Amino acid sequence: MSGSSKEFMIKIGAFSLLTPFFLGLAGPVLSDRVFAQNASDDRRMASFQAADTNHDGRISYDEFEIFAKSRMATAGGMRAAMFKRLSPEDQKARLDGKLAQMDTKSKGYLTPDDWNPQS
Structure with a gap:
């Protein structure tokens, strides 16, 4: 085996040995992200249905209007406080x-795809 071929095999071998380690670390991170996204989607749909x-x-x-005013009336935080101080107009x-x-799309109503009250 030539020097460069041997060097290449060593690099490939090291990568092959480390790949499961890196995938093992990435797996939980990716699954946590998917879980967080699913939980976020569930909360978004629950608020849409409400x-x-x-x-x-x-x-x-x-x-x-009823949903937003109800949420703002019971919410804390700076955004809610500022909203409460505004005139009705x-x-x-x-x-x-x-x-x-x-x-x-200027439909005059919101669908689940449009719904993002936190934005």
């Missing part, structure tokens, strides 16, 4: 803007 009070698979402006303007931001 907002969709007539259960038609869509969130109308009225449903969105300014609250409506904020909600209109948020709905328009999520309703990217």
Whole structure:
């Protein structure tokens, strides 16, 4: 075996020996990420279903307004505090803007694909 072939085999051999180690470390990280994504999707769908009070698979402006105001009324944190200080007209303007931001196809309602109240 020539020097470069032997060197190549050593590098391949080391990689082969270390691959299970690296995959073993990456496996839990990847599965944790998938689990976190699934949990996040579950929470997102649960909040969508809570907002969709007539259960038609869509969130109308009225449903969105009731859901958002209810959440803001009970939420803590700076964002909720700032929202509570707004006049009713300014609250409506904020909600209109948020709905328009999520309703990217300008349908006038939100579907599960649109739903991202935390954005």
